[in-house]
Amino acid sequence: MITFQTKLKGLRRYVRYGLVTCFMNVKQLQRYVRQNPLNLNEMASIALKKKVVVIGGGVAGLTAAAALVKDGRFDVTLLEASDRIGGRVHTLPLGEHFVENGAQWVHGDVNNSVFHKAKALDLLDYSGLNFLKFECHSVFVNQQGKVLPKEKHDILRNILVKVSDGPESHNSQPDEPLGNWMDKAFWEQEITQDFAKDDKLVATQVLDWQHRFQTTIDGSDNWYSSSCRGQQEYWELEGNPLNAWKPPACYASFLNVILYGKPILAPKFMPEIPDWINLEKEVVQINYNSNKNVTIVCKDGAEYLCDHTICTVSLGVLKEKFETLFVPPLPTQKIKAIKFLEIGSVNKLHFDFPNKWWPDDVIGFNLLWDPQVPLIHYSSNVTEDGLLVEIDGLPLWTRGILGFYISASHPTSLNSWITGPTARLVEKLDEDTVKRTFMKVLRQFVGLVYDIPEPQNFLRSTWFSNPFTRGSYSFRGVNSELYNVWATDLAEPVTCNNSPVLCFAGEASHAHFHSTVHGAHDSGLREAQRLINFATGSTAELSQMFPYTDSMFDNDD
The missing domain is CATH 3.50.50.60 (FAD/NAD(P)-binding domain)
Structure with a gap:
C-alpha cells in the first residue's frame, strides 16, 4: 500500500x-x-x-x-x-582502526549539547586522559633526543598551568594581543625567573612550545594575532576539555x-x-x-x-x-564580520605503525626546538621559499610541528599537529615528502631511545586547500576588536x-x-x-x- x-x-x-x-x-x-x-x-x-x-x-x-x-x-x-x-567532522579508516581527521574531542561536560546526547547513548570514553593537564605523561624532548628531567618538568608544569589559565583569569588589557600577555605572564612569574637563572635555554624552549600549543588551540598563525578579549569571549565548559569517543x-x-x-x-x-x-x-x-x-x-x-x-x-x-x-x-556590518573575524589552518597527520613502540605511560612527545633559529615561521607574511630553507638538515617549516601524540581510537597510531603558515605550506607538499620529513623529525627527537619502525599507513588533513572549508576553525583576533565585529554580527x-x-x-x-x-x-x-x-x-x-x-x-x- x-x-x-x-x-x-x-x-x-x-x-x-x-x-x-x-x-x-x-x-x-x-x-x-x-x-x-x-x-x-x-x-x-x-x-x-x-x-x-x-x-x-x-x-x-x-x-x-x-x-x-x-x-x-x-x-x-x-x-x-x-x-x-x-563538514569538518571526518572520521576515516586507517589500517585496522580509525582516526578523526577533523574534529576529535568533545570539549567539556556541563551545558555541552554534544556531550549531553553522547553521554546518554554511552558513546564517550571516561578513562580520564586529558592532554591539557601537564601532570599527564607527555614528555618534553629536545632535538638532541634528551628528555626534560622530572624535576624541571614539574617546575615548568606549574608555570604553564598558570599561563594556561589565560587572560580571562588574570589582569589583561581588553585590546591587548594574546601573545603580549602570554610573554609577560610567563616571564614575570617569580618561579620562572628562578628557573631561568639556572636554565634560561629550556625556559625559552618551553615558552616556544606553549606558543605552538596556543596557536593549535586557537587556529591562529601566531598568538600575537589572537586577542585577549577573544579568550574572554570563549566559554570553557566545566569538565574534561578533551572527552574522547569510545571505540567503536x-x-x-x-x-x-x-x-x-x-x-x-x-x-x-x-x-x-x-x-x-x-x-x-x-x-x-x-x-x-x-x-x-x-x-x-x-x-x-x-x-x-x-x-x-x-x-x-x-x-x-x-x-x-x-x-x-x-x-x-x-x-555592511555583515561584510565586516566576514572580513575581520578570523579562521586559521590547523592540520593533523596520522602515522599507523606495525606495532606500539612507545611505553604505556607516555601519551605524547612535546618537541622543544633549538631557540637559535629565527621565529619567522610564525609570521603570516613568511614566504614559502623562506619556510623551505634547511637548517640543521630540516626545512624551517618543521619548527611548526607541535609534537606526536597517541590516539584514543587507534592503539598503534600517533598523530602530529601543525598550524599556521607551516600548515598551509605542508598541504602543498607531496605526501611522500611530508611523511618522510615528519618521520625524520620524530627519529631525531626520540630515535635515540626508541626503535621506530616505518609507518604502514599514513593520512593527513588539508583543511585550508579544501575549497569547501578554506580553513580549520575560527578564532577571535585583534581585528575583531579593531573593527568591533563579533559572532553576533555574523x-x-x-x-x-x-x-x-x-x-x-x-x-x-x-x-x-x-x-x-x-x-x-x-x-x-x-x-x-x-x-x-x-x-x-x-x-x-x-x-x-x-x-x-x-x-x-x-x-x-
Whole structure:
C-alpha cells in the first residue's frame, strides 16, 4: 500500500529535481499525480509548508535541517557541495582502526549539547586522559633526543598551568594581543625567573612550545594575532576539555544521532543519506533580492526556490566568495564580520605503525626546538621559499610541528599537529615528502631511545586547500576588536519584510563556543528555532545555550 509519506516523497522529488532544477515536463507531473492521487488535505499540507534550503552539510547544517524536518512545518532541502556530509567532522579508516581527521574531542561536560546526547547513548570514553593537564605523561624532548628531567618538568608544569589559565583569569588589557600577555605572564612569574637563572635555554624552549600549543588551540598563525578579549569571549565548559569517543563510537556516530537519534559505529563512518539531502551541489549564488522567494543557484545549473535559507558554509568559504555569492551584496556590518573575524589552518597527520613502540605511560612527545633559529615561521607574511630553507638538515617549516601524540581510537597510531603558515605550506607538499620529513623529525627527537619502525599507513588533513572549508576553525583576533565585529554580527539574519530570508549558522557564528562542534550544533538549533518562531509568531528570545534546545534535539521517533 502506498502511504501518504511515499506519495509526498515522490512528489517532493519531482518538485526538487524537476520543476525547480530542470523545469520538468508538465505531463510528467500530471501522470505522477494520476498514478499517486493525493486528497485535498494532503495537497493543502504540502502547499502550506514553508520551503527552506540549508546550505552546507556540516554539523550546523545537519542540525538545523533535521530540527526543521522534525518540526513538520517546513519543506526542507539541504545542499552539500562535497560528496559526503559532516563538514569538518571526518572520521576515516586507517589500517585496522580509525582516526578523526577533523574534529576529535568533545570539549567539556556541563551545558555541552554534544556531550549531553553522547553521554546518554554511552558513546564517550571516561578513562580520564586529558592532554591539557601537564601532570599527564607527555614528555618534553629536545632535538638532541634528551628528555626534560622530572624535576624541571614539574617546575615548568606549574608555570604553564598558570599561563594556561589565560587572560580571562588574570589582569589583561581588553585590546591587548594574546601573545603580549602570554610573554609577560610567563616571564614575570617569580618561579620562572628562578628557573631561568639556572636554565634560561629550556625556559625559552618551553615558552616556544606553549606558543605552538596556543596557536593549535586557537587556529591562529601566531598568538600575537589572537586577542585577549577573544579568550574572554570563549566559554570553557566545566569538565574534561578533551572527552574522547569510545571505540567503536566516533564523531561519525554523532552525525547519525543528529539525523536519526541513534549512532552508527565503526567500521561504518557515513550515515544513510535522507532524501532531503543533495550531495555534490555547490552553491554559487544566493539571490535574496525578490520580495517573494530566495533563489539558490548551483554550479551545475540547478536552481532552488525557497522562503528561507540557512547558510552554514565555513567562515573561510565566506571570506573567499561573499562578493559573488550573495545578490544583492550583504549589509555592511555583515561584510565586516566576514572580513575581520578570523579562521586559521590547523592540520593533523596520522602515522599507523606495525606495532606500539612507545611505553604505556607516555601519551605524547612535546618537541622543544633549538631557540637559535629565527621565529619567522610564525609570521603570516613568511614566504614559502623562506619556510623551505634547511637548517640543521630540516626545512624551517618543521619548527611548526607541535609534537606526536597517541590516539584514543587507534592503539598503534600517533598523530602530529601543525598550524599556521607551516600548515598551509605542508598541504602543498607531496605526501611522500611530508611523511618522510615528519618521520625524520620524530627519529631525531626520540630515535635515540626508541626503535621506530616505518609507518604502514599514513593520512593527513588539508583543511585550508579544501575549497569547501578554506580553513580549520575560527578564532577571535585583534581585528575583531579593531573593527568591533563579533559572532553576533555574523549570526544576525538578513530580513525582507520582517522575514528572516537569509540566516547564518556555523561554529564561527556562535558567540561563546566558536571553533567547537557543540558551537556548530547549537548555532544550527538557534537558526532552526528562529524559523520556527517566525512561523508560529513566537517572540521567544533565542538562546546561545543548550537547555532551550533539549527537547528539539531529542529524536526518538
